[in-house]
Amino acid sequence: xxxxxxxxxxxxxxxxxxxxxxxxxxxxxxxxxxxxxxxxxxxxxxxxxxxxxxxxxxxxxxxxxxxxxxxxxxxxxxxxxxxxxxxxxxxxxxxxxxxxxxxxxxxxxxxxxxxxxxxxxxxxxxxxxxxx
Numbered sequence: 001x002x003x004x005x006x007x008x009x010x011x012x013x014x015x016x017x018x019x020x021x022x023x024x025x026x027x028x029x030x031x032x033x034x035x036x037x038x039x040x041x042x043x044x045x046x047x048x049x050x051x052x053x054x055x056x057x058x059x060x061x062x063x064x065x066x067x068x069x070x071x072x073x074x075x076x077x078x079x080x081x082x083x084x085x086x087x088x089x090x091x092x093x094x095x096x097x098x099x100x101x102x103x104x105x106x107x108x109x110x111x112x113x114x115x116x117x118x119x120x121x122x123x124x125x126x127x128x129x130x131x132x
Contacts, residue, residue, distance in 0.1 A: 001025070003043050003130075012132050013050040013123065022047050023059060030063050038073050041066070045078045046126050052119070054082035054090045061102045076109045077122055084114050 001009070006025075010018050026044040029035060045063050048056040057079045064074040079102065080087045091103040106114075 001040070003039050006040065006043055006047070007130060007132060010047060012046065012127060012130055014047050016051055016053075019048070019051050019053060019056075022051075023056065026059060026063060030059075030066055038070050041070060042074055043130075045074050049078045049081035049119075050123055050126075052081040052083075054086050056081065057087050057090065058094075058098060058102065061098065075122075076106070076113050077117065079106060080114070080117070081119065083119070084110075084117050 010022065014022060022044055026041070026048065029041040029044060035041070041063055045060045048060060060074070060078050060081075064071055064076075064079070082090070084106075088103065088106060091099045091106070094100075
């Protein structure tokens with residue numbers, strides 16, 4: 001699926017019932033080493049951000065860490081669809097190296113990227129970007 005098809009099928013703010021299919025599509029995009037267009041990857045991350053399940057932060061982190069381009073292309077704020085504090089608490093309670101790395105990264109970004117963080121503002125900006 002391309003971005004237009006994804007937006008038409010799921011919408012930018014999908015219902016929670018679409019979470020698993022979106023997660024599966026994102027996993028496929030992460031594993032697709034031939035893909036040079038990161039638009040679909042980014043859109044799937046935005047959709048999960050909008051759904052706001054804290055457990056999706058680690059999958060979005062994997063997408064962000066796919067390569068150097070995705071590292072800068074996928075906004076750090078997308079890791080915190082459930083909220084910044086809730087995401088930190090979730091990661092602190094995980095006993096995995098990936099969670100520890102993500103937690104350190106978020107704490108480093110806090111003074112720059114999470115001052116007055118508002119999920120609603122980010123969603124509004126994405127709606128403008130995608131003209132929805």
